[in-house]
Amino acid sequence: MLANALAARGHDVELIVVSRAGPNEALVSPSVRITDLGTGRAVWSLPKLIRALRDSRPDILVSAMAAANVLSALAGQVLRQLPMIAIEHGDMNAVYHFEKKQFAARMAYMITPWVYSRFARIFCVDQSSLLSVAAFTRRQDLPLSVMPNAVIGDDIDLMTAQDVDHRWMADDVPVFLNIGRMVDQKNHSLLLQAFARVVAKRPARLIILGDGPLRMELERESHELGVQDYIDMPGFHNPFPFLASASALVLSSRWEALPTVVIEALYVGCPVVVTKASMGTLELVGFGRYGRIAEQESPEALAQEMLAALDAKVDKTSLHSQGARYSGSAVASIYEREFAVVISEATGGDGSWMPTLRA
Template sequence: MNARHVALFMPSMRGGGAERVMLNLVYGLVERDVQVDLVLAQEDGTYLSRVPEAVRIVDLRAKRVLTCIPALRRYLVQERPGTLLAAVAHTNLAALVARKLSKVPTRIVIGIHNTFSIASQGAAMKRSRALPYVARWLYPYADGIVAVSQGVAEDLAQTVRMDRSRIEVVYNPVVTPELYQQADEPLSHPWFANAGSAHAELGDETVPVILGVGRLSAQKNFPLLLRAVAKVREKRPVRLLILGEGDDRAALEALVHDLGLSDCVALPGFVDNPFAYMRNAQLFVLSSDWEGLPTVLIEALACGCPVVSTDCPSGPMEILDGGAYGPLVPMRDENALADAMLASLDKPIRGELLQQRINEFTLDYATEQYTKVLHL
């Protein structure tokens, strides 16, 4: 068994914050000459093309994470990595069960990327509602537990009745050299037609562009953002871009129409490079009902884009240092969100100040913390 042989276990590499974070960690580990296997329940997803050649991709060929346990057990028996890092709730459970069945000494480190108590209660996640109970039984068998924020760590300890001292907090490796390179790439979207300017012309007016990024799902509460934008439009012209894809697309498109926003709201879907949009947008808004450590909020700061966020559990309060780097507003309050957006558009925080906040979220810093957790 090679202690510097690490397996990272994910459901897939479809576009999303957790997948992007794990891909960044792959880069950081490879740079430190760690042997990395990317173990996927299903070899699928936009980010596969970005996996470094030095990384071996292992496809367990399973339709669901929990059905890949036999294949994961075989992988552990045959390859015997020093440590396996699982990244999301169902992969955590599958990894712990597979290690128990395999009887190999591979260390299992589990990652908690979301506010556990809330994420396991969603109406669309009925299978997840048993997670707290199963986690109380299985999580104590983990060799390491990593939470992406202090809020997530506190919530996990309370929800699964675990000693808080067992949980380490490591902020996600979000800010990379590649992020800055991509942020400087040109945009072809007509709303950013003015040669990299953060504005688009509409008649004689300069119209600011507001940006939202994330999966089109209940968690992100984009209806709140749309209703807030409708209120902002009563005071001044703005445009809204929401980048992402998901099951709520049809409902969001209907709401855009009902609110009379069809001329100023666009939902172009998932884009491979959201950072160029963050660099050029006037304002980034996170409207979520819950998070773990919202990667997009950190990315927007790194791109120098002013931000407004709901004060949801968990992460925005920590990232924005209690509001020092952008307004925090109550969840599900469209009036407060609209007021904060108007204030930020009128008096934005300077990009240089925003970028001072990101040191703890850089690839180098986070990878160094992970090497300690992974015993490398």
């Protein structure tokens, strides 16, 4: 989203990836150049990244999340004159404990306290992400600040207008929606248990869009709870028609940073029910103004808010305005100003000019 928006504003944008194969390639604007390092994994990419940066000679390099940030910081030790910005998306400590079983990931996280000082700015998508980086690195001198994430693209209205591809959306029974990978972080087990309590009180259905390693476990649990006939897990689909038609989106995650799916739901006017997954999650729903919050991470608390969401009045205009704050164009304009300052600092300017950016 950010690359597309910056390119639309006239900048020369290059997206460097370790592998371009995958569904997200179709989301990249033709105006954005893609450089494929062809390594498949970040851990093997440092020499090729350095060569790619020497060839393209960008004005500024932006990387996101710990593995790519560490890789960029190491490249920056060679390319000393290159201004660099890092982006952190979540609770660094929680993600580290989840990923530390992989040796390369563990090593990357362990050297962050030393290499993150290479960055001119470290943008965190919410205040809790910022605090987690400071706590994990134990560095008080890092250039941390909060920067919103670019989530809403220019094509979202067209994607929302497409027909919803599910039979349940055509009748009057309320449908709850969850969108996310079937992994421990998303806590689908909590959602299933809460949904079972909802169905015990009134007719409802649940659709989970996405896939992941816990699919079979979740299917087994839905049978154990006796709600398998009211739950569907159809895999990957365009989520926006589902959001526009659903009774509510439910985010059951254990942790998040600034959850994209909540922003997307708000933009299309879909009511949301969330756990206290992060400060960013609570900020998105205005601490209750734009969505319902389960006060405890329990099936009973989540079910209570899901039931309440079915009877609550919805101001879709207000929800839309909250989601629109995270449009690609709005966020790109903020990044654009920050890029100009960072480049100016690196070149000894006064920050009053606007260079051509190559990220």
